[in-house]
Amino acid sequence: MMNFQSKKSGSVSKDRMIAKFMQLTATGEKTANFCLSVHGWKLDEACDYYFSNPEKYARDHKHQILVDRKKIQHLFDRYRDPSLDVISVDPNHDGLLRFFQEIQLDVYSVHALIFSWRLGVAVQGTITREEFSNGLMALGCDSVDKLKTRVSQLDNDIRQPAKFKEFYGYTFTFAKDAGAKNLGIEDALRTWKVVLAGRFPLLDEWCTFVAQHDRRSITRDTWNLLLDFALTINSDLANYDDEGAWPILIDEFVDWLRPRLPSSATTTTSMS
């Protein structure tokens, strides 16, 4: 009895899930079925995996043909800097900006960062031919239209915590000056505001603190640990472990913020 029931309800929701998957990923039914079954019929997870490696799951005949390496090369040539074999932000020939505009990607949005991460862009402001072609192959796109669709779905790529962590780690390298070891404060603040928006309850406070602080740059360690801090800390700092292994800047932030928290003052007085 139990088996029967669950099977029945399961098959109903499976159909619904396949439909939803197809809608989200713009793929065919075969792909949807395959990807969902591999990932245990969990829609979110399956979507994430699909977006991180669409070719692996592509099962629809139509879909495979659609990615055309030649078209990608043509696309690259449309935007590339005539003097160099890259798409760049060179002021004379701002190929990058044009490219982003055409695929409807806001340069200052988190999506632009996710897109760069998916392409594996090594140096801010330039996309090499290799990055471009491999990246677009991986995304399964060979036209502006497909890119537009894909770009609108970029949020899915960082939905998984592990993926977000990877992405966050990437933004450090991406944001810093090539050759520099650490990330300058200005760049760090700008990136945090984009990347951690909506994920770090104390983001504004953090940025205010760091801007006031006499630290000129952020180390990779501090950068990485801030993510853990951002994702675990309560906005009243109550769960902060003073004896923990946090980098010193985070300790100082907590010390700085504690007396500024209005709620902490009232709770301590009511406690006593």
Added chain:
Amino acid sequence: MTYPNQANPHGMKQRDLEAFWAELKIGIDQVYNKENIDRKRYMQLYSCAYDYCANVTGDTTAKADLPRVTRKPSKPGTNKQQGARFIGLELYKRIKDYLELHLQTCREKIMEKDLQDELLLEHYTKQWSDFKFSSRVLNGICQYLNRHWVKRKREEGNKRIYEISDLALVQWNEHMLSPLTSQVTKAILVLIEKERNGELVNTGLIKTAIKSFVELGLKGHAPENKLKVYAQNFEHHFLAETTCFYTNESSSFLQQNPVPEYLKQAQKRLKEEMDRCDKYLDESTRFELEQKCVHVLVEKHLELFFAEFVNLLDNDKNEDIGRMYELVVRLPTGLQHLKNLLENHIKSVGLKAVEACGRGKDSVDPKEYVKALLEVHKKYNDLVTTSFDKNPIFVQALDKACTAFMNKNCVSETCNNTGKSPELLAKYCNLLLKKSSRISAGEDLESILNNVMVIFKYILEKDVFQRFYRSLLAHRLVNDTSVSHDLEGTMISNLKQECGFEYTSKLQKMYTDTHTSRDLNDRFHEFCSTPIPGFSVMVLSDGSWPFPRPTSEFNVPPELQVYHEKFSTFYDKQHSGRKLSWLYNQSKGELEWSRKPKSTHRFQCTMFQTSILLLFNHKDSYTFEEIQSNTALDPERLDQILKQLISFNVLKSSSGTEGSTLAAENIDLNLDFSSRKIRINLAMPLKTEAKQETEQTHQSVREDRNLVIQARVVRIMKDRKRLKHSLLLAEVLHQLQNFQPSVQSIKKAIGILIDKEYIDRVENENDVYQYRA
């Protein structure tokens, strides 16, 4: 003798037994009436008892059989054996009944007199002694019964059959003590109370009575049962009575007397009670008696004690403090609070002492400062030794308090530097070890240095001490101003003992350098065909001395050039491959001023002063540039040196004004120079230098610390490979003995090392570090 009929053996024997018993009873009467029984009579009674038991086995074969029978108890139908059993029981019963009757009579005698207290005890103990004696005799008479019948019964597991001596005690307990117990115990307690109230009482009586309780515990019982009679009948009541007595006494005493008096009283009372144990109580009571007394006399009044303790400390009532300690130490938990009180007290006294010598002054005199610290330490070290019996808990309190006030006090706060104490201590050492020191000659320097070590132990930032000590030692050695080289050595080995080889390696090296340099000078003078008067060189190992390598230019005066070269050649020959760099700023010379007849002076000068003054051998006036090009000294420094020489009136500037630079001026020799002194020391340190040096030393210690922490973290991580954050912190703090790094500074070091990729965090375990090879 008629032999018992097999058909009716008992009937035959009964008659004989009655006869035996009749005879025996007469004897027992004699025994208990304390009639004199000679040896013959005693033997008679013994054989009578024997015959009684043995009669059943009247025929000789059976008698011989008896031991065999014991060996084969299972042999069925042995009438003789059964008979022996029966007979034994018969005699045993009769003796038992006899004793009961006897004791009843005795008891009635006591009861009818309606005796109280002491008189009652007198009678009771008298009876007891008599009874004990008589029973011993009876036991002897019945030895045969004991050895055979009783023994067998007991071996068979019948625990209600006793040897006759024990039987007597059991009977005493049952028929004498039990009915009288409350009276007897009361009598004892009354006597004890009288004694407590200072009356003279017959303690012998108490002792015997109590002993009667104790002895009623029978042989062969388990230890905890042995004293059952004593514990139930007496100890229990005694302890309750004691608690009550001292509860009343202590509270009424405290109402009428101050605490110190009470301490004496309580101590006296405790001693009395312990003496009571020795005198007449059973040893087993001691522990509980002490506990009860301590509870009532001490524990109940702890709050009062603690309040008084502070007063006693304030007024240095060391004897009363000692008394209080001796009382409180008997409580397992009481000391902790006293310890805290003592610790706080020492700390506040220490802080006040420092305040008295340092408040409101810019610079604190090292001697006064160290003296203040030492006085406080000595005072309370003595207190801990005499009044607290060197109890480790209080030694710890002393240590903690000293560590606190010696490192953080108003002096260290004034300059916001916890390295102030080690700095002052090092400077004090310098005062001690420098020639012409103002320490009076009568004092034994070595013991003063030992006192220095007392404080040194409490110093937290030992690295600061080392830095200052090293630089002052360097000055003493280079300028040859040590009061004694042996003492320098002693002090270094003291420090080595306290902090280890690494801590003193540089000091040690400096010390040996001085010795080797002396030899070297001797050899150099041998090397030169004509000795050079007054020339000596010290060769200092690079890295051990606190002198930076010279960076500024300097031209050695031509007058000295020749010696300079000669020594260099000599040294090259001695040690090829070693490079000499000359520390001109540490060099000194002596010049003779003989411009006027009959007025010669000797100037002690730095090398730079020398090089300037020597120029004036050639002419009396130079421009600033001329001097500068001759000496190659950097103009700013030259300016300072010249100004100093002008202030000594040796030179004068053409304009005679002060303040501005001398760069545009002519410098003349002051031909009118005069002084009452013959030897004049011009080699004063430039004023600004002295103060800067102190600050620089502190600064360089701080900088070094960061490196020391980093090095330590790397060393630990290299050793452990992987370590949790908290464990790494603990390990670093544990290993760094010469100063106490803050957690922040360690974290900072960790951050730097992660950045430098010496270590990194283990993935997904942010609080675990790993070493990167």
